[in-house]
Amino acid sequence: MTEKRKHHGLDRRSFLGTMSSGLGGIALAQLLSSQDLLGAKDGDEAPSAKKPLRPVIDSRKPFAPRSPHFKPRARNVVVIFCAGACSHIDTFDYKPELIKRHGKPMPGGKLITFQGEQGSLIKSPWEFKPRGKSGKMVSELVPHLGELADELCFIHSMTSKTNTHGPGENFMSTGYTLDGFPSMGAWLTYALGSPNADLPAYVAIPDPRGTPQSSVNNWGPGFLPAAFQGVDFNSSNPIRNLKSPPGISDSSDKATRDFLQRLNARHQERFPGDSELAARISSYEMAARMQLSVPEVSNLDSEPNHILKMYGADDTSNKLKASFARNCILARRLIEKGVRFVQLFNGAYQAGGEGVSNWDGHKALKNQYSKHGPVLDQPAAALLRDLKDRGLLEDTLVVWCTEFGRMPTFQKGSSGRDHNPHGFTTWMAGAGVKAPYSYGATDEFGHKAAEKICSVYDFHATILHLLGIDHERLSFLHNGLERRLTDVHGSVITEILA
């Protein structure tokens, strides 16, 4: 068994063995058993697999906080997702060999990839420079993020299973290339609930330009209860139906609500103890709280000028950047309030797709990335810095990812790079990960992951692990299968754990 495969959770026996002495231990064991966290009751007798852990959801309080499987390193997560497949070659994966062999064919003969035949090796149009104390080479496309290189834990050996955007986004967000599986945020919300009873536990913040290719599937509940899906809004588009409808006065709205409340209360009297009915009543109460809390958290007016400036939210020359910066500030505010999982999208598929409004640089890489780089760079860097300044990075994990990477070659007859699922870069920062750190590597051209190859399953397993979840045990019984985020794969990348 390799080091990587070592299991960090507690199994039932060792857990009870170490914890069950004393009253506190018994109480805890009872608590866990009442939440069914010590193994499913009607589970299978799978000989090899670990026993599944299915959190028991109280339908009255689906978002009530639930205990992780073991002590977590992080309590919340921000995922920054660059839609369109952001090139590792032009951002974080420095390849001197590409500079040397610029314009030469890649050894190994003709290569056919997603859109067809490949041309020559092409170095990044952006210069790489050493950053921070670590001297990590980061490209000039993302200088602000470069400045924070010492805070980042890079995984340079990521691989995907697909070279198509939709399935690629599905895979990164849900662990399956197909549609209809629960997103990572949904899994985490299902497992852990939320400490904040006034805000959604899971928020997806779409790019100012629109939604990514797989759209809502990126934050969908799949077959988990709908309660666990991401609620999508950003700094310019509030939650749909959050506001009381126009033309209805506050007093009328309140009178209606009160009348409804009495109707339901009277109805409930006939069904003492029926929790589904009670749950609906409390859902209206939470909705009412959200009507206050969501506008408050979305209102950036109280943010001081230096913060707006740090994020670039005041940049009048680049409105798109300013708009994405506002989304980044919103992400921080949500984390501050204890929202469990925030997914922040950079790039959209509307209005042109293919490189125009996202990172899909097939045709005019230099031109298009010159626009996308600044939109992402300063705001995302500011988000990291701000989280750190406020001490939030102590228990917040920040994850940067994308669908897959891009080729070290330009496409034949074009000035851009084709899809490359064989090697790409992601990074993490904050709670529980080493930094500065670089894990794994692609080959000399950045074509294929070559050292310590990391699958999306491993990536997910690691994120769950940091949140105190054993990815092999968190499950949901669907169509006869104990479904997991990581299917039947994945190992925690222990080497990057701080």
Next chain:
Amino acid sequence: MLVLKIPTGPLRHRAMAYLKTTLALTVLLATLASIAGAQELPPALERPVEYDKEIEPLLRKRCLGCHGEKKQKGKLRLDQLSNILRGGESGEPALVRGNSSSSHLVKLVAGLDPELVMPPRGKRLTAGEIGLLRAWIDQGARMPGQEEKAAAVKLEHWAFRPPAANKPEIKPGGWGKNPVDIFIHARLKEKGLGPSPRADRTSLIRRLRLVMHGLPPTPEEIEAFVADKRPDAWKRLVEDALQSDRYGERWARHWLDIVRFGETTGFETNRPRPTAWHYRDYVIRSFNEDKPYNQFVREQIAGDALGNAMATGFLVAGPHDIVKSPDINLTLMQRQDELADIINVTGTTFLGLTLGCARCHNHKFDPVSQRDYYSIQATFAGVQHAERVIRTEQKDPAPLDLEISRLKEELGDSIRPSTEKLLLLDDTASFDGFGRGTTHLARHGKKSSRNGGRARGQAYDPGTSKRSGNISGGHYTLWDNQPGKDFAAWHPLLKGTYRIWLSWGSGHSTHSGNAKYLTDRDGNPETRNDQELIATVDQRRFSDGSGDVPQKELWSGLFDAGVHELHPASVILLRGGSKGATVTADVVLFELAEPKGFATRQPIFRPPVNSRHNLDTFEPVEARFVRFTIEATNSSQPCIDELEIFSGGRNLALASLGTRSSCSSSLPGYAIHKLEHINDGKYGNNRSWIANEGGEGWVQLELPSPALIDRIEWSRDREGKFSDRVAIGYRIEAGLKESDLQLVASSRSRAGAEAPGIPSARFTFHKEAGEKTLASLKRVVASRNQLAGGKPVKAYVGTFRQPGPTYRLYRGDPMQKREEMNPGALEALSGFQLQKNAPEQQRRLAFARWLSDRRNPLTARVIVNRLWMHHFGSGIVTTPNDFGQNGTRPSHPLLLDWLSTELMDNNWSLKHIHRLLLLSSTFQQDNRPGKKGLELDSASALLWRFPPRRLEAEAIRDSILKASGVLDLTMGGPGFSGFTVIPENVNHFFPKNKYGPEDYRRMIYMIKVRQEQESVFGAFDCPDAGQVISKRSRSTTPIQALNLFNSSFALQMAGLLQKRLEQEAGPGNTDRIRLAFELCFGRKPGPEEAKEGERLVNQHGLQGLCRALFNSNEFVFIP
């Protein structure tokens, strides 16, 4: 090198033996061994080998420690022939009889796969031992005494055994009305529980209707049932519910969840599948007809062979990745995924088994081997995702025709004639969706294009002050002439007195010299006594009879056919005359002629606006500012790709000349749609401006200095790719001062408010009823069009072609083919096997028969369990898609078996099962909780009461529509959209925020868009049709509360209910509140409720009350 020339086989063995004796070659031998180890197998012994004497001891010594009776690592057991042949978890049979070199076991012990060597630890097998094994395998791998066992797979699991025969007897004096109750009562007694008393009649009828129809009963129906004193009142009510068409709609929805039916492709493109609805209609019809379930099953697998082609929509109802790439790995994997989707859905839907795991390895728990999986794949290997042309049954169109003319008459009463001053209908054979348009009555109409010039009759003829410009576009339709034959019918759907202006394609000497036009009062060309000849025209020449015949395609101009009385059903017919070889059809214009005899001159038009290029010329005017104001578009926010201002032939508008632009608004966030594109000299959608206002907006250009201008040219998309967002109503103003602009041109002088071929007038109505009638008319006309002449229709039901060979794939990897498979089914459940080259259709047919055979132990059990679940909230087996070892065991096994036998014994009638359940006392119990019940069985799983549960999304929406009085019960046909769809390179779906009669149909007819959730009801656990869903979760979230409380849908419906209350309940609030409670809850308000209701209504109006009722628990829960 010498060693590489060593022969293979027995000869090689001898050569090796020779080499071994040569000491000098020891080093070389070591090299050889490693090469051989990597590439070659030690030779098989050349003598007979007996299992008992040599093989069994060898296996015992080296293998059975891990793969024997006590331990079965990787689920492999090497002391049982059945297990050896089936293989362990990997799905790889341990050996292939007669072929040792292809046998997995041999490869592993010989170390050919460096990642998997057996035994994993300790000494490896010697070459001699391997040779022994090989010999045994090559000789047929006989295991005395095990041959029979190998053939029969043991099936211990309850679901794989035939249903137990049992028929409980109803004892007099006991609880319950039918056998269902006996089973339920027995379990309750075991637990120390008893049943609840019968529910009251008001609850019963409401429960029945919500469960069976997904709609509440009307207050009148409740009253009638409560008052029905006949002893069989309930039975009659149940029977009525089963005979209603609402039943099929409700239960088809459950079915469509399971088969992941969607009307878009899913994945990133999510393109529409506009003909997928045929399958939905098929399912609804099948439920309503009570089609025997075994037939229903068969048709969905092989309906093309069984006379029901629409049924195979099942196979291709799932998502489909249409993004293809030259990368072969991707393509092969995509095809494997497609077939896996079909196999999975077949397994879960009909058998309640997950077959998907066997794609990579043998099923860990159930008797599904990897070989089974690929046999099934061979069965479906010819199925392709695609539309197919289907000839529908020839049906009599007469009833539909009758319905159409009735609806048209009805509609005519609601149309405001004053708005119908002009109507233009062109010659294309399509309806505009409003029941108004043109049909072709003869086949083989050809489209002919006109020359694009500006001369008289050419496509861009601007006209003069005496005659209209070409308003017919660049095309007309022509047929080979047949005297007396009707070629086309224009359906203006007008009521009143109209002047009819005809036109045709002219310019050729072959055209008819005496084509005839007639009015036809009832719209049916076959009845001739209601027809009136209105014109005989010379189609060779212009409408005024002038012009020579240049043998070019021209437009005739308008011909005055006089003033005629039109009825909504009236049509204009084109009939072949005696002269000429060709008849042509083109636009017909209807001009209101009231008061009668109103003398008119020819209407003069400029050509209609089009998307590609529009010209507005005017008297030269000195201007510095030009403002283009859009008043209406054909859809969404307006788009202009370029606006040009000409002065003496030069475009002054260009930004490069210093002209500045401003606008009312700009769609944010789109790099390709920006104001600066309006005058950048570049054409096309990617360089265009879109306003951020629906149907309106303005853009203004400011020239650097004043100039004399006389022409504006503008377009939506000069590249011709997009024709949405066109400004069809506009005005252009120009002047020297921004505050003082003069109108220089507008759309008023153009023909048609929209692009060519679309009627110029929109409908407005006296009454809202008109819109509803129109919606119905539209659908009936669509059905009629399909019937026309037994017309073939396209439907998304898959295509079938003879597939190539199917191989078992090692670990599911398409690059690692193993043996070729025969088409077949699950071997353990008496699966069949066909020849490898069996015809495609025969494969599915055999599979369909196997599925629906009464000896199949799963099919009947699975469906009766689903029926049970939708009556009582959860199934007898609570994992309805998993009847395997991993599923839950039935709570009432004998009941499940009895029901499935009942189903099969009663011609697989689903309604028979419904009756059994609905007539049981179990179903009719009260739903209130009892302390003991909650303590012992909080989920009410044992049915000590009827378990209350929240309605599904569709039933809530439908119930709201019904209570509001607007529910449209039109069945079948294409669905309505819950979204505004913007087709970019992928589709984008934006939630609607205004709802009209189009949206008032039942939600099952809402176009099922994959991934996207309908903005109000999606949050109520609507599946997104990505994965098979057998059991919806029933979650409760604040988003649901916000949607139902604040959405414009909920508000609009509350407003409609308010209107209904005002109309139907008289002037007093007390009566109105009472009616509101009756419509929503089926009961009168209690005294407190009435008092509180009045207080609310007095202070804040009725709408708030309606809104509260729709949100209440009582409304959304099944009582």
